[in-house]
Amino acid sequence: MFELLGVSPQVLFGQLLLGLINGSFYAVLSLGLAIIFGLLNIINFAHGAQYMMGAFVAWMLLQYAGIGYWWALLIAPVLVGVTGIVIERLFLSRLQNVDHLYGLLLTFGLALIIQGVFRNQYGVSGLPYGIPPELAGGRNLGFMFLPNYRAWVVLAALVACIATWLVIERTRLGAYLRAATENAPLVGAFGINVPLLVTVTYGFGVALAAFAGVLAAPIYAVNPNMGADLIIVVFAVVVIGGMGSILGSIITGFSLGLIEGLTKVFYPEASSTVIFVIMILVLLVKPAGLFGRAA
Amino acid sequence: MGIRTLLLASTFVVGALGAAQAQTAVKLGVLNDRSGVYADLSGEGSVIAARLAVEDFKAAEKGINVDIISADHQNKPDIGSNIARQWYDQEGVDVILDVPTSSVALAISQITREKNKIHINSGAGSTDLTGKQCSPNTIHWTYDTYALGYGTGTALVKRGGDTWFFLTADYAFGHALERDTSEVVKKAGGTVVGQVRHPFPGGDFSSFLLQAQASKAKVIGLANAGGDTINTIKQAAEFGIVAGGQTLAGLLIFLSDVNALGLEAAQGLVLTEAFYWDQNDGTRAWSERFATRHGGKKPTMVHAGVYSGTLHYLKAVEATKSKDPAVVTKWMRENPSEDPLFGKGEVRVDGRHVHDMYLFEVKKPADSKGPWDYYNQLAVIPAAEAFRPLNAGGCDLVK
Numbered sequence: 001m002f003e004l005l006g007v008s009p010q011v012l013f014g015q016l017l018l019g020l021i022n023g024s025f026y027a028v029l030s031l032g033l034a035i036i037f038g039l040l041n042i043i044n045f046a047h048g049a050q051y052m053m054g055a056f057v058a059w060m061l062l063q064y065a066g067i068g069y070w071w072a073l074l075i076a077p078v079l080v081g082v083t084g085i086v087i088e089r090l091f092l093s094r095l096q097n098v099d100h101l102y103g104l105l106l107t108f109g110l111a112l113i114i115q116g117v118f119r120n121q122y123g124v125s126g127l128p129y130g131i132p133p134e135l136a137g138g139r140n141l142g143f144m145f146l147p148n149y150r151a152w153v154v155l156a157a158l159v160a161c162i163a164t165w166l167v168i169e170r171t172r173l174g175a176y177l178r179a180a181t182e183n184a185p186l187v188g189a190f191g192i193n194v195p196l197l198v199t200v201t202y203g204f205g206v207a208l209a210a211f212a213g214v215l216a217a218p219i220y221a222v223n224p225n226m227g228a229d230l231i232i233v234v235f236a237v238v239v240i241g242g243m244g245s246i247l248g249s250i251i252t253g254f255s256l257g258l259i260e261g262l263t264k265v266f267y268p269e270a271s272s273t274v275i276f277v278i279m280i281l282v283l284l285v286k287p288a289g290l291f292g293r294a295a
Numbered sequence: 296m297g298i299r300t301l302l303l304a305s306t307f308v309v310g311a312l313g314a315a316q317a318q319t320a321v322k323l324g325v326l327n328d329r330s331g332v333y334a335d336l337s338g339e340g341s342v343i344a345a346r347l348a349v350e351d352f353k354a355a356e357k358g359i360n361v362d363i364i365s366a367d368h369q370n371k372p373d374i375g376s377n378i379a380r381q382w383y384d385q386e387g388v389d390v391i392l393d394v395p396t397s398s399v400a401l402a403i404s405q406i407t408r409e410k411n412k413i414h415i416n417s418g419a420g421s422t423d424l425t426g427k428q429c430s431p432n433t434i435h436w437t438y439d440t441y442a443l444g445y446g447t448g449t450a451l452v453k454r455g456g457d458t459w460f461f462l463t464a465d466y467a468f469g470h471a472l473e474r475d476t477s478e479v480v481k482k483a484g485g486t487v488v489g490q491v492r493h494p495f496p497g498g499d500f501s502s503f504l505l506q507a508q509a510s511k512a513k514v515i516g517l518a519n520a521g522g523d524t525i526n527t528i529k530q531a532a533e534f535g536i537v538a539g540g541q542t543l544a545g546l547l548i549f550l551s552d553v554n555a556l557g558l559e560a561a562q563g564l565v566l567t568e569a570f571y572w573d574q575n576d577g578t579r580a581w582s583e584r585f586a587t588r589h590g591g592k593k594p595t596m597v598h599a600g601v602y603s604g605t606l607h608y609l610k611a612v613e614a615t616k617s618k619d620p621a622v623v624t625k626w627m628r629e630n631p632s633e634d635p636l637f638g639k640g641e642v643r644v645d646g647r648h649v650h651d652m653y654l655f656e657v658k659k660p661a662d663s664k665g666p667w668d669y670y671n672q673l674a675v676i677p678a679a680e681a682f683r684p685l686n687a688g689g690c691d692l693v694k
Contacts, residue, residue, distance in 0.1 A: 011509060018501045116330075123592075125335040126525060128557025131533065138535060144505060147533045219533060220498060221525045221555060225332070229498055264502035269465055271502075272494030 014144035015261045021150045023257020024157030025212055029230070030237040030249040031161055032208035035168075038181050038244035039201045042092060042103035047234070048227025049111040050206045053080045054213025055222045056118060059127050069132035069218070073156075076214045077207035084206025088199045111228070118224035126223030153215050160211060161250045168246055177201065181244075236279045242292020252290060320360045321618060323605065324388040326378060326403065327418055329367035332496070332521040333395045335551040336595045337418045339365075341393045343588050344598040347581070348605035357613055364388070368399050375399040376406055383410040389618055390415060390608060393601050397421035397468050404433040413620050415608060417600030420520075420547060421471060425647040426688035432620055434627060436648045437600030438569045440468070440547075441683040444476030446567030446676050447544050450654050451514050452483035456542050460512035461490035462503050462527060464519035469495065472518040472546050480516075488512045493519070500527045504534050513541060520547045525555050532560045549595045553669045558660040561669075565656050570599040570636055571670050574653075577635030593667045599636045604648070607632040640678065645690040652681040 029051060036044045057079050058072035067075065087110065095102050131149045138147035168174035180187045180194050188194045213227070220226055241252030256275055263271040282290060325345055327337035342365045349361045364386070368375035375394070382388035383406070391407060394400045395418025407414040408430040416424060417437045424435045459480050463469040469492070477487050489510050491503045497519075504527065507515045515536065517524050524545060531543055545552075548566045572582035572593045581602070585594045594602075611626040612618055632640045632648065640650030655670035663669065685693055 011505070014505050015502050018499075018505070021501070022499050119330060119334070123335040123551070124330070124332055124522075125551045125555035126522065127555060128560065130557070130559055138533075145508070145535055145539075147535070149533060150501075219530060221522055221529065223522060223555070225522070226498075229496060261502060265506075268491050268493060268503065272497070 010143040011265060012262075015265045016258055017144065017146065017261075018150075018264075019258040019261020020254060021154055021257070022260060023254035024154050025216060025230070025253075026234055026237045026257055027161050027250050027253025028157050028208055028212040028215070029234040030241065030253045031164060031246065032205040032212075033234065033238050034241070034244055034246055034249040035164070035208075036202055036205040037238070038246070039177060040088075040092065040103070040198055041100060042095070042107065042202075043100060044202075044205065045104055045108035045231070046087070046111040046114065047107075047206075047209050048229075048231030049114040050080055050084065050209040050227070051213040051216070051230065052118065052224060052227035053083070053114065054210025055129070055217040055220075055226060056122070056127075056213075056224075057210065058214045058217045059129050059222050062129070069214075073211070073214050077210040080210035080213075081203040081207030085199055085203040087206075088202040092202065093195065093199070115224045115228060122224065124223055124225060126221035126226075129217040129222050131218040149218060153219075156215060157212075160208065164208070165246055165250065233275055236275050238289075240275075240279050240282045240289055242289025245289065245291040245293075248289060248291025318358045318360045319612060319616070319618060320362070321354075321390070321609075321612060322362045322364065322386065322388045323390050323392055324379075324382045324386075325363065325365040325392045325601070326368050326375060326382075327365075327393040327395055328370050329365070331370050333370065333418065335555075335592075336521075336549040337393055337395045337597050340585070340589050340592070340594060340598040341365075341417070341601040343585060344594065344602040345392055345605045347584060347588075348602045348609065352606055352609045352613075354609055359609060359612055361609070368394070368396070370396045370399060372398045372402040376402045379403050379406045380410075383407075383412050389413065389620075392605060393418045393597065395419055395597065397423070397471075400424060401428055404428065404430050407432045411620050413608070413624060415601075415604040417604055418597045420468060422475065422683060422688065423471075425643075425645040426683075426690055429645045429688070429690035429692055431624060431646075431692060434604065434624070434642055434646045434648060436604040437596055438567075438652070439647075439682070440472045440475045442569075442652050442676075442681050443546050443567045444472060445479050445681065446652050446654050447546055447565055448476045448479035448485075448516075449483050450567075450674065451542065451544055451565060452480055452485040456514035456544075457485040458512045459485055459487045459514045459516050459544075460507045460510040461487065461516045461518050462500070462507055463490055463492050464495040464497075464523055465492040466495050468520065469518045473516070476516055476518065476546055485514075493523075495519070495523065496521075497523055498526065500530050501534065503527075504531055504536060508534065508536055508539070508541065514544050515541055516544045516546055518546050521552070524548055525552055528556055528564070529560050537563060549597070550593060550667075550669065551595050553657055554592075554667065558658060558663055558669065561657045562659045563657060565654065565673070567652055567654055567676070568596045568670075569650065569652055570594075570596040571653065571655060571672070573668065573670070574672070575635075581635055591666075603632065603634050603637045603640075606634050607642075643685055644692050645685060645688055646692075647682055647685075647688075649678045649682045651678050652676040 057076040061067040061072045135149040241248030263274040325342045354361045366378045390413045397419045400419035414433045420440045422439045422441045461473045463473045545566045611623045628642045637650045654674040
């Protein structure tokens with residue numbers, strides 16, 4: 001049996017697979033961010049809080065209404081998406097013609113408020129949320145024990161990413177979206193309701209974050225800070241992929257998950273910084289990101 | 296009645312009035328994490344605990360006027376230090392209570408010594424507070440990494456868990472916990488087969504758990520805290536680690552963490568604590584009062600420690616009729632402590648408060664009778680052996 005730098009292939013494959021699972025979360029979250037940035041030109045700092053809200057809504061549905069995981073996977077993104085729409089109508093739509101910085105500050109402030117409210121209500125230790133019984137257990141792949149739920153996460157994330165990509169790249173609605181990204185006034189001149197398009201897009205991006213939150217609830221602690229911890233990494237992923245690039249964010253999300261997984265085998269202490277090191281290197285060579293177009 | 300008698304009588308009256316007015320004003324500052332990872336195990340609960348101590352002591356009737364203030368140190372030593380300086384210099388705070396997060400606690404301990412005030416620590420874990428960085432002004436009340444590692448480590452080795460793998464948070468606290476527990480394990484006849492250091496705070500622990508699984512160690516020691524421990528245990532359940540025959544040893548787990556995990560994920564965990572609400576009538580009655588003021592949440596050992604430490608301090612102020620830190624801390628060290636929560640205890644010369652510790656096992660969901668019914672007591676670790684021996688800490692107050 002060959003060994004690579006003292007690491008057996010079993011361990012290596014195992015870690016690559018785990019990296020892919022983490023990459024799934026990065027991909028879904030950065031996809032939402034990329035869509036929002038692409039169309040609204042807003043750096044949505046509330047994304048982490050919205051991801052957290054997804055997990056919390058799933059918990060609340062179970063706790064107060066007895067609604068289980070599968071329905072939560074559908075209902076939570078819709079509910080959180082609606083709050084996103086309200087936020088867009090009330091606040092973000094007023095920031096269209098000002099500098100990016102205002103959108104960033106507004107969403108950052110909203111994130112702090114949302115997290116503060118949840119912290120006040122539910123504390124910081126988090127709440128328990130079990131794995132749905134249908135996905136409990138796991139299978140032995142020979143080189144590692146793969147929990148069924150993790151396999152489901154990869155599958156669900158891939159489906160969500162590919163479906164989103166197809167909608168944007170291959171449908172009429174997606175064509176409007178892309179056109180509005182390029183030149184909103186012109187698209188409006190053709191009789192398309194651009195403000196509505198913008199609102200729905202923001203709602204959809206937020207719903208994607210909530211979807212990731214529900215996926216995360218059974219494996220990560222459901223607590224008010226869960227998004228704040230993750231969102232910084234996700235921003236790095238978006239920057240590496242190229243701000244606003246849909247495909248870029250998906251591919252970068254998955255591949256950075258893999259790289260992080262490898263780091264955890266060879267030098268675990270660096271696993272939290274490796275993504276930022278890559279970000280610096282990429283920005284030095286390609287300032288617009290790997291898949292971004294130079295402005 | 297002659298004029299002389301009248302004069303004499305009035306002097307008495309004035310004297311008596313004077314005695315009634317000779318109140319000691321004491322200001323206590325509860326400094327802890329009110330918004331971050333340790334806010335549930337310390338936070339507002341510690342303020343409530345301090346207030347309960349003042350009420351139970353009937354401080355006002357004894358002529359001690361106690362004022363309690365609080366602030367959030369955000370787990371950052373610089374922020375904590377600034378608040379402590381302001382409290383001591385401008386607001387007339389006499390005692391700083393609680394202070395979880397070892398790095399902040401060490402900073403506060405130093406400032407307290409410099410300003411000649413008193414720090415009674417309940418929330419932090421570092422043994423350095425009563426070791427190399429011990430101070431005459433600091434008393435470490437509730438627990439430390441040695442006590443936790445000793446309790447859990449020894450117990451598990453005795454039950455046959457003689458090979459250990461550590462999953463360690465990569466910062467001072469995690470390293471200290473790993474070091475202290477490794478020593479205990481080796482002393483008890485076990486071996487440490489390896490360790491992995493994870494970034495702090497971490498989110499996904501599956502890689503590290505797989506490495507722990509591959510090590511085939513019987514016990515996986517979790518040398519981390521708070522949200523990291525919760526995530527580790529949750530994910531260990533997912534990867535079938537406990538089902539596969541390995542035992543998880545939580546080296547720093549609080550009641551609030553078990554509540555967050557849920558019994559389904561936490562069952563079977565073995566852990567050491569200084570206090571559990573459901574130990575006897577005294578702890579139950581106090582915890583009930585605490586819970587009614589804290590949204591139904593039961594107290595952690597850190598809350599109980601704030602109560603117990605505050606009570607001992609107030610007794611010292613009453614007995615010595617002084618708030619001079621040198622006088623008060625001397626009294627606190629020379630006289631045993633006693634209260635319904637910690638039972639009997641004493642403060643050693645190095646500032647370590649020693650008392651019985653308890654080994655608990657987290658109940659199976661089926662055995663739990665309701666919310667907060669989480670622990671079975673496995674053993675009492677007597678005060679004499681629960682803490683690091685006095686001469687082993689390297690404290691220069693120990694002669």
